Amino acid sequence: TDQSKIRNFSIIAHIDHGKSTLSDRLIELCGAVEQREMESQLLDNMDLERERGITIKARAVKLSYKALDGETYELNLIDTPGHVDFNYEVSRSLAACEGAVLVVDAAQGIEAQTLANTYLAMEHDLEIRPVVNKIDLPAADPARVKQEIEDVIGLEAQDAPEISAKMGINIQAVLEDVVHHVPAPDGDPKAPLKALIFDSQYDAYRGVIVFFRVMEGTVKTGMPIRMMASGAQYEVIECGHLLPLGMEPCKELIAGEVGYLTASIKNVKDTRVGDTITGVERPAGEALPGYRPAQAMVYCGIYTEDGSKFPDLRDALEKLQLNDASLSFEPESSAALGFGFRCGFLGMLHMEIIQERLEREFDLDLITTLPSVIYQITKTDGTVVMVDNPHNYPDVGAIATAEEPYAKVSIIAPPDYVGNIMPLCQDRRGEFKDMQYLDTNLVEIHYSMPLGEIIYDFFDTLKARTKGYASLDYELSEYRPSELVKVDLLLNGDQVDALSFIAHREKAYPRARRLCEKLKDNIPRQLFEVPIQAAIGGKVIARETIKAMRKDVLAKCYGGDITRKKKLLEKQKEGKKKMRSLGSVQIPTEAFMAVLKLD
Numbered sequence: 001t002d003q004s005k006i007r008n009f010s011i012i013a014h015i016d017h018g019k020s021t022l023s024d025r026l027i028e029l030c031g032a033v034e035q036r037e038m039e040s041q042l043l044d045n046m047d048l049e050r051e052r053g054i055t056i057k058a059r060a061v062k063l064s065y066k067a068l069d070g071e072t073y074e075l076n077l078i079d080t081p082g083h084v085d086f087n088y089e090v091s092r093s094l095a096a097c098e099g100a101v102l103v104v105d106a107a108q109g110i111e112a113q114t115l116a117n118t119y120l121a122m123e124h125d126l127e128i129r130p131v132v133n134k135i136d137l138p139a140a141d142p143a144r145v146k147q148e149i150e151d152v153i154g155l156e157a158q159d160a161p162e163i164s165a166k167m168g169i170n171i172q173a174v175l176e177d178v179v180h181h182v183p184a185p186d187g188d189p190k191a192p193l194k195a196l197i198f199d200s201q202y203d204a205y206r207g208v209i210v211f212f213r214v215m216e217g218t219v220k221t222g223m224p225i226r227m228m229a230s231g232a233q234y235e236v237i238e239c240g241h242l243l244p245l246g247m248e249p250c251k252e253l254i255a256g257e258v259g260y261l262t263a264s265i266k267n268v269k270d271t272r273v274g275d276t277i278t279g280v281e282r283p284a285g286e287a288l289p290g291y292r293p294a295q296a297m298v299y300c301g302i303y304t305e306d307g308s309k310f311p312d313l314r315d316a317l318e319k320l321q322l323n324d325a326s327l328s329f330e331p332e333s334s335a336a337l338g339f340g341f342r343c344g345f346l347g348m349l350h351m352e353i354i355q356e357r358l359e360r361e362f363d364l365d366l367i368t369t370l371p372s373v374i375y376q377i378t379k380t381d382g383t384v385v386m387v388d389n390p391h392n393y394p395d396v397g398a399i400a401t402a403e404e405p406y407a408k409v410s411i412i413a414p415p416d417y418v419g420n421i422m423p424l425c426q427d428r429r430g431e432f433k434d435m436q437y438l439d440t441n442l443v444e445i446h447y448s449m450p451l452g453e454i455i456y457d458f459f460d461t462l463k464a465r466t467k468g469y470a471s472l473d474y475e476l477s478e479y480r481p482s483e484l485v486k487v488d489l490l491l492n493g494d495q496v497d498a499l500s501f502i503a504h505r506e507k508a509y510p511r512a513r514r515l516c517e518k519l520k521d522n523i524p525r526q527l528f529e530v531p532i533q534a535a536i537g538g539k540v541i542a543r544e545t546i547k548a549m550r551k552d553v554l555a556k557c558y559g560g561d562i563t564r565k566k567k568l569l570e571k572q573k574e575g576k577k578k579m580r581s582l583g584s585v586q587i588p589t590e591a592f593m594a595v596l597k598l599d
């Protein structure tokens with residue numbers, strides 16, 4: 001392989017600006033896939049990803065491109081996940097590249113993720129090549145968007161290719177641009193091996209398949225290797241290139257190349273994203289920079305509706321974890337819900353994806369508890385505990401200081417919406433940092449905001465209040481002292497552990513009231529009156545009452561409306577099928593889930 005003919009690049013974009021569509025076109029144009037074999041959006045591998053239109057895991061493909069100068073280039077296109085939850089993975093993929101193609105929608109112009117991804121690419125010193133996409137749209141205004149790219153990002157953009165990925169217009173200009181402006185990789189093929197892992201995938205037959213970029217040295221078949229962070233040692237069984245429709249084994253991969261290897265690796269935990277692969281015989285002195293262990297931001301309890309399915313849930317989580325080192329779980333039990341798992345996620349989207357996969361791919365009916373962030377509690381005896389489950393919250397008397405995680409939040413929107421955005425951020429206990437005009441029709445607002453406020457549908461509310469125009473990006477910054485309280489819910493005097501939550505004192509009251517109301521609305525009447533109470537420590541802060549049944553229920557159906565009466569009785573019968581006992585109170589599972597649902 002001739003290093004000078006290699007080009008490693010990513011495509012970066014705001015969601016929906018056309019990254020996946022352009023990837024398809026580039027693959028097509030390089031003739032790597034026959035038209036009829038071309039499955040739409042090859043890089044988005046899983047069904048779920050395709051349905052949701054997002055890319056969950058990073059992937060890479062090698063393309064051979066015969067350029068107009070007559071030379072054939074090896075292009076490695078590295079796909080990056082498109083969501084803020086996966087920002088670390090994105091950063092490792094970018095570290096494997098020399099360049100990035102920045103796709104901007106010719107009608108929408110620059111949006112929050114356009115900037116966020118561009119900044120990430122700049123941090124890795126990538127050569128950024130803007131491309132204006134969707135020029136076929138009636139609302140397209142490529143000249144305005146190019147100007148915006150120059151004004152806002154400061155990139156030379158007048159010569160940027162104007163394309164339509166969908167219609168296949170001007171795609172070759174993108175490849176020519178990459179070949180002539182993205183630098184070839186360097187790195188000495190004879191130096192001790194340093195290869196950067198940017199993804200891995202579990203395969204039932206071959207074990208873990210590791211995706212990497214060789215930064216220095218050479219990877220060879222049969223070579224003993226070591227993962228520098230995890231310390232795990234293996235022998236390379238196979239290495240090769242990643243083609244759009246499969247893998248192509250080869251003898252060796254030299255510095256600058258992107259590829260895969262297998263080595264009978266049992267667990268993706270031993271092939272962490274960002275770790276450095278080196279040789280056992282001639283190890284590198286130090287690892288590549290930027291490695292960070294995966295960090296869960298959001299936790300929730302996951303239970304099966306049918307308690308006897310607990311072992312199935314464990315098997316399913318273990319299977320998912322084979323492929324997802326950032327998913328963590330450990331057993332927990334709840335008086336209300338039985339046996340389940342406390343699961344940690346990178347963010348809310350990651351959480352939703354896992355829940356959905358458990359339900360779809362493993363056919364499980366789940367009950368999940370309210371999501372929570374990790375609180376940091378310093379106890380009066382000086383010990384520090386990290387609490388991700390309200391159940392483990394220390395007694396008030398044992399707490400010296402309670403702290404919650406804060407995130408740096410960046411919102412980009414047209415100035416017209418600032419009046420809607422700022423009160424929302426204030427309401428979420430955001431601390432205003434600054435606001436700047438990116439140009440006359442785009443402002444960027446910075447807040448410091450508790451992570452716990454962001455995970456509660458902040459993104460959806462923001463979108464709703466700005467007609468979808470605002471975009472959000474955030475990253476965890478630090479822990480700050482906070483007035484936290486643990487709220488317990490009591491039904492007929494019995495505490496329901498699955499409904500406890502930790503919140504800021506200010507937020508505890510409205511949330512407690514809301515939960516009590518929802519319980520009242522969703523729990524069917526019992527033979528006796530049931531008080532619902534929310535309490536902090538022993539002090540009741542909200543209450544509702546479910547009146548006794550059953551005469552009352554039927555009494556409401558006056559006169560001859562027999563069908564209504566029948567329906568009601570049937571409903572009650574149905575409800576009896578799946579009941580959960582919470583102390584002395586029976587609750588249909590459905591009602592329970594309705595209460596736990598965020599709103």
Ligand code: GDP
Pocket residue numbers: 013014015016017018019020021022053082133134135136137163164165166167
């Ligand atoms: P991604 O989220 O950046 O990967 O965006 P996709 O490639 O999934 O595209 C998002 C949507 O925009 C899809 O409905 C595409 O069909 C559409 N799209 C992509 N490129 C073009 C284009 O050049 N013109 C038009 N009109 N639509 C496009």
Ligand code: MG
Pocket residue numbers: 019020021044053054055082
């Ligand atoms: Mg996509």
